[in-house]
Amino acid sequence: MTSLDTSTQAEDSGPSGYAAARLRLLTEKAQSGPPRRAALARLTDDWLTGLFAAAQPPRGVALVAVGGYGRGELSPRSDLDLLLLHDGTADAGTIATIADRIWYPVWDLGLALDHSVRSPAEARKTAGDDLKVQLGLLDARPVAGDAGLVAGLRTAVLADWRNQAPKRLPELDALCRERAERMGELQFLLEPDLKEARGGLRDAQVLRAVAASWLADAPREGLDGARRRLLDARDALHLATGRATDRLALQEQDAVAEELGLLDADTLLREVYEAARIISYATDVTWREVNRVLKARSARPRLRAILGGRSGGAKPPIERTPLAEGVVEMDGEVVLALSAKPERDSVLPLRAAAAAAQSGLPLSLHAVRRLAAAAKPLPVPWPAEAREELVTLLGAGEPTVPVWEALEAEGLITRLLPDWERVRCRPQRNPVHTWTVDRHLVETAVRASSLTRRVGRPDLLLVAALLHDIGKGWPGDHSVAGETIARDVATRIGFDRADVTVIATVVRHHLLLVETATRRDLDDPATVQAVATAVGTQGTLELLHALTEADALATGPAAWSSWRGSLVADLVKRVGAVLAGEPAPEVEPAAPSAEQERLAIEALRTGEPVLALHTQPEAEPQDGEPEPVGVELLIALPDQPGVLPAAAGVLALHRLTVRAADLRAIELPTELGASAVLVLDWRVAAEYGSLPQAARLRADLVRALDGTLDIPARLAEREAAYPRRRGVTAPPPRVTVAAADSRLATVIEVRAQDAPGLLHRIGRALEGADVRVRSAHVSTLGANAVDTLYVTRPDGSLLPDEEAADLAKALEGALR
Numbered sequence: 001m002t003s004l005d006t007s008t009q010a011e012d013s014g015p016s017g018y019a020a021a022r023l024r025l026l027t028e029k030a031q032s033g034p035p036r037r038a039a040l041a042r043l044t045d046d047w048l049t050g051l052f053a054a055a056q057p058p059r060g061v062a063l064v065a066v067g068g069y070g071r072g073e074l075s076p077r078s079d080l081d082l083l084l085l086h087d088g089t090a091d092a093g094t095i096a097t098i099a100d101r102i103w104y105p106v107w108d109l110g111l112a113l114d115h116s117v118r119s120p121a122e123a124r125k126t127a128g129d130d131l132k133v134q135l136g137l138l139d140a141r142p143v144a145g146d147a148g149l150v151a152g153l154r155t156a157v158l159a160d161w162r163n164q165a166p167k168r169l170p171e172l173d174a175l176c177r178e179r180a181e182r183m184g185e186l187q188f189l190l191e192p193d194l195k196e197a198r199g200g201l202r203d204a205q206v207l208r209a210v211a212a213s214w215l216a217d218a219p220r221e222g223l224d225g226a227r228r229r230l231l232d233a234r235d236a237l238h239l240a241t242g243r244a245t246d247r248l249a250l251q252e253q254d255a256v257a258e259e260l261g262l263l264d265a266d267t268l269l270r271e272v273y274e275a276a277r278i279i280s281y282a283t284d285v286t287w288r289e290v291n292r293v294l295k296a297r298s299a300r301p302r303l304r305a306i307l308g309g310r311s312g313g314a315k316p317p318i319e320r321t322p323l324a325e326g327v328v329e330m331d332g333e334v335v336l337a338l339s340a341k342p343e344r345d346s347v348l349p350l351r352a353a354a355a356a357a358q359s360g361l362p363l364s365l366h367a368v369r370r371l372a373a374a375a376k377p378l379p380v381p382w383p384a385e386a387r388e389e390l391v392t393l394l395g396a397g398e399p400t401v402p403v404w405e406a407l408e409a410e411g412l413i414t415r416l417l418p419d420w421e422r423v424r425c426r427p428q429r430n431p432v433h434t435w436t437v438d439r440h441l442v443e444t445a446v447r448a449s450s451l452t453r454r455v456g457r458p459d460l461l462l463v464a465a466l467l468h469d470i471g472k473g474w475p476g477d478h479s480v481a482g483e484t485i486a487r488d489v490a491t492r493i494g495f496d497r498a499d500v501t502v503i504a505t506v507v508r509h510h511l512l513l514v515e516t517a518t519r520r521d522l523d524d525p526a527t528v529q530a531v532a533t534a535v536g537t538q539g540t541l542e543l544l545h546a547l548t549e550a551d552a553l554a555t556g557p558a559a560w561s562s563w564r565g566s567l568v569a570d571l572v573k574r575v576g577a578v579l580a581g582e583p584a585p586e587v588e589p590a591a592p593s594a595e596q597e598r599l600a601i602e603a604l605r606t607g608e609p610v611l612a613l614h615t616q617p618e619a620e621p622q623d624g625e626p627e628p629v630g631v632e633l634l635i636a637l638p639d640q641p642g643v644l645p646a647a648a649g650v651l652a653l654h655r656l657t658v659r660a661a662d663l664r665a666i667e668l669p670t671e672l673g674a675s676a677v678l679v680l681d682w683r684v685a686a687e688y689g690s691l692p693q694a695a696r697l698r699a700d701l702v703r704a705l706d707g708t709l710d711i712p713a714r715l716a717e718r719e720a721a722y723p724r725r726r727g728v729t730a731p732p733p734r735v736t737v738a739a740a741d742s743r744l745a746t747v748i749e750v751r752a753q754d755a756p757g758l759l760h761r762i763g764r765a766l767e768g769a770d771v772r773v774r775s776a777h778v779s780t781l782g783a784n785a786v787d788t789l790y791v792t793r794p795d796g797s798l799l800p801d802e803e804a805a806d807l808a809k810a811l812e813g814a815l816r
Contacts, residue, residue, distance in 0.1 A: 018047040019109055026076050026239065033232050040074040041065075045143050048082075048102065052144035055101035058094065060087035062145030063102065064153075067114075070139035075235045077244035079112040081136060085149055088119045112244055120153045127157060131172055134161060135209050158212065165213035166297065169290050176206055176283070186276035188435050190269075190427065194234050195246040199276030201230050203283050216289040218282040219365055226275035233272055236260045248272065266427055273425040273436060281409045284402070285365050292331060323355040333364040342374040349375050349412055350389035356403045357396035363406045372410040381494035387459075390416075390493065394445040394462040395452060404442050417492075419485050422473025430784070434556040437472045444468060447550035455542050460499060463490065464506040464543060465550055471507075483508035506543050509534050513548045517567035518779035519749065519788040522574060526741045531571065532578040541579060545572045563659060563683075592666050592679065599636035600666045600677040609637040609701050611694045631656075631691060635680040635701070639665055643678055644773050645763030646704035649711030650697060652757040655687040661759075661776035712764075715757040735812035737804045738788070745774045745790035746799040748808055752815055754785040762787060765814035769807050770794065 021043055025036065045065075052063045067081035068074065084099050099117050106113045118126065127134035137157045142150040161168070180198035187199050195201045204227040207218040236259035237245060240252055248256065253265035262268050321329040326340035326348050334356035342348050349371045356363040378386055393400060407413050414421045423437040435443055448465040452458035467489055471482025486507040490500040512534060520527045535541045548568055552560035592600065595612065603610045612634040633656075635647060644663065651658060662681045703709035733752035740747040750762060759778065766773055766789070774790040791807070793799060799807065 018043070032235065034073075034228060037073045037075065037231065037235070040076075041069060041072040044069070044074060044080065049144040051102045051105055052098075055098040057098050057145060058090050060089050060146055060149060061085070061095070061098065062147065062149045063143045064150050065141045065143050066136040066139060068139075070136070070141040072141070073231060075231065076238040077112070077242075078238075079114050079244070080106060081114045082116075082143075083123065083137075083140070084115070084117040085123065085145075085153060086117070086119055087146075087149055088121075120149070120156065123153055124156055124160060127160065128164075131168065131175065134168075135205060138209055138212055161209070162213055162215075165215045166294055169210065169213060169215060170294070172206065172209070173287055173290070176203065176287075185280065187273040187280060187425070188439065190429070190431060191247060191249050192272065192276070193247050194230050194237070194272070197276070199280035199283070201227065201234070201246075203279050204230070207279070207282060207286055210286055210290060215293055216286055218286040222278045223282055226278035229271055229275040230279075232260060233268070266429075269427040270425045273427065277405075277425060278409070281405060284362075284405075288333075288362060323359055324351050327352045327355045329359065329361060332361065333367075334359065334361050335364045335367045336370060342371050343376060346376040346378045347383065347386045347389060349407070350386050350393065350416070353403050353407055354389040354392040354396070357393050357399045360396075360399045363403050365406075368406050368410045368412070372412055372415075375412075377415065380492050382492065384494065387494045391459045391462055394466060395449045395458065397446055397449045400446055400449070401442060408438075417489060419470055419473070419489060423470060426473060428472075432556050432558050432784075435554070437469055440554055441466050441469055443554035444547075444550050447553045448546060451546040451550055455546050456539060457499075457502075457543065460495075460502055460506070461543050461546050461550075463493065463495075464503050464510070464547055467503065468507050468510040468547060468551060479508055479511060482510075502537075502540055502543065505536065505540055506547055509544060510547055510551060513544055513568050513571055514552065514564065515779075515786075517571040518564060519777050519786055520740065520747070521742070521744065521775050521777065521790055522567075522571055524740075524742050524744050524790075526743060528571070528574045528578055530741065531575045535575060535579070538576060538579050541572060541575055545569075592664075596634065596636070596679050596681065597666070599634055600668055600679055603636040603638060604668055604675055604677050607638060609635055609698055609705070611635050611698045611701070613691065613694045613697075615691075631684050631686070633680070633682045633684050633697075635682070636666075637678055637701075637705075639676040639678045640705070642705060642767055643680070644776075645760050645767055646701060646711070647680055647682075648763050649715070649757060649760035650700045650704055650709075651682075651684060652760055653700065653711065653714055654692040654697060655689070655756075656684045656692070657687055657780070658759055658776075658778050659683040659685060660778060663773055663775060711757070711760060715760070718756060733812055733815040735808040735815070737801075737808050742790070743798075745792045746804045746807075748789045748791055748804070748811065750785075750787040750789070750811065750815070752785055752787075754780050758785055758815075759787065761815060762789070762811065765811045766791065766807075768814075769810060771799065771807065772796070 022040070025031070025039055025043060028036075031039065048063060062085045064070075064083040064085050065081065066083055068078060069081050074080075082102070084095070084102065086095050095117060099115070103113060103115055116123075116126075123133075123137060127137050134157065137153070138161060140150060140154045140157065176198075179196060179202070183193055183197040183200075185199060186192040186194070186197035189197060193200060204223070207223070211217045233248065233256060234246060236256045237248060237252060240255035240259050248268075253268055257263070257265050257268040260268065262271070318330060320337070322337070323329055323334060326337050326342075326345060328335060328337045334352060336342065336348075336352065340348060345351075352367060352371065353363060382390075393403065396403075404413070407416075408424070414424065420438065423441065426437040428435070428437060428440070433440060445462055445465040448461050452461060455461050464486070467482065467486040469478060469482065470485045470489070471478035471480065474481040474485075483504045487500055487504040490503045495503065512531060516522075516527060516531055522528065535544060545568065549560065549565065552564065599610045599612060614632040614634075633651075637643065648658065660683045664679055664681075665676045666679055668675055668677055700709055704711055731753075733750065735748065735750050738747040738749045752758060759776070763773070771791045772794055774792055776790075777788040779786045779788075791799065
């Protein structure tokens, strides 16, 4: 019994009495979850029963709850799905009047209503034409009126569903796939739709419908709990927002977590992801079984024809194809052999998983559960066979993912790798990431499997790929924590001491190459020497190069491009030369190219900026994704203040993104002696559309330098026209002095929200601080920009430590 007696709730069947009782129920903190949903359904039943009775219906009429309301599950802002069912004996006017007397009070109260008026024959016909209607009727429940009429409809609808299942289930499967493609996978989305995304409440409803067909059934362990957690989250979302929404937006997650009594938004997402993963796995298993049964049914007539119509006799033997010791393929799945003894064979789970992945076949639910229940724990360290089978599983490519998910669904992964528990279903708040931490690790191994021919130790590459972000389950720098965990795991798996050290080093420095290549001056010998010192050996460098690419490709489309790849490859080549014993070159200013010198002479002659745009051919795009056209922009002009902010501002106005920037002064002889000309060699890309003409860029640059083009005002106008998304608050910028040990310049690193004109604002702040920018290295991942600037005093000397710290503080203040 609830604390609110339903007879008291229903004593006033009018809207005001129902509304007050409903409000009391929803604000009562002591009651939540399934009891509150059931109490709200009962309260609503009583109110609608009163409305139905007041309408004075004749015999042969019933009010029916369908869908979620039919299941007795009402969230605070759920629609009321109602069917006014009649046997056809009453005239149409009477039925319409009854409907109006029920529907209008519901609308007057502001409740969402999905309503229909049908006879049983009409309801069955509509269900035959519309899958959504049929699924809703499977949960039909009488609210008021002729219960026998409702029971007859429900019996008929269930019979229709079971008779038509071979035809309708493939149709339902196709609709589910289309919805998943459109809405994404709930277990990986930062702002998931709790109902429509794959693994959400809609899929849980579909699994009930499949079970009702008697054709196949879902694995039930954990399924009810997962569905309940998603319903609880939706209830809390409705209460927190006051709206009928299923989308768990970022700005609502803290309030929803508080409503549920959870620690924070990450805890909320992790619970949601775990629930979605259970439903998704059950969905995969169920549809696989449906397709197997349907395939077997379609084969029977052909088999009878082959056998000459004989219906008796012995059944054909079940075909079993051996795949590995104790593992066979049967009926399109990988199962355990009849002779398998999992209780005596501790390597069998990994052997079966590796065989399934290598064959591109699913691991059967029965096999995984038997392995989870009976297999002995592996000894520590693992035997060589177990380690080899893990490497084989990781090296299978895309088929690794569903096999890994099957093992994880039954708890086998955390049994093999206990540290996995901390990253399981862990969300990643950076929108650049497509996956949760655990799935990203598996995806990285998948990507690394295609790069194993590039390295001498593919086994170390695959294991390092699986472990590279394992430290994200711990506080602090995940690379530092990950090094310790990777060392422990690699030892547990059975690698020798030297291999353990290599894996730990690769995990510790898995971000080193891409961060250095995109944020540091590769012409500075100190940069290359620092990487060489951290890496240590050619073999480790080779592994790190492959892992860098695999990690970026597994992160998401914004994390890798042929441009980033070329920068990393250039760094690897330079570091490899140092590791091979070649001496680092002396620090000397690089000679200007012939074109740079030509432009500089022209700028000195005219006293105005001279520009040249050259399209750079891109390498083949990754995964078929087109990349922005790369362009080299050369600007030469007499040395003067304000060049960096002016040039960066003009590029921002023309929607050109700066990928890298180099600034240098060239001394040219004249009749009056040497004169300095500033040459900017930048790599840029068009955000969209075609590239601007060089003449337009030059004209705007001239105006920016003489003060007639107000760049800050123009950029502010654009930002006002395209405001940031409501509810998304960017963290404040952070500016630091990097410990780069450069002998060329002081290195300042800026981390900020990417926005048009960011480099322009940085340039203005540096101009005000009276420092010279030697070069700039721009890196953007999603909404985050990391700009590294090599700066000196006007005379070319490095900034003293205190002066550099003051500059960083002033620049950070200017960007807030």
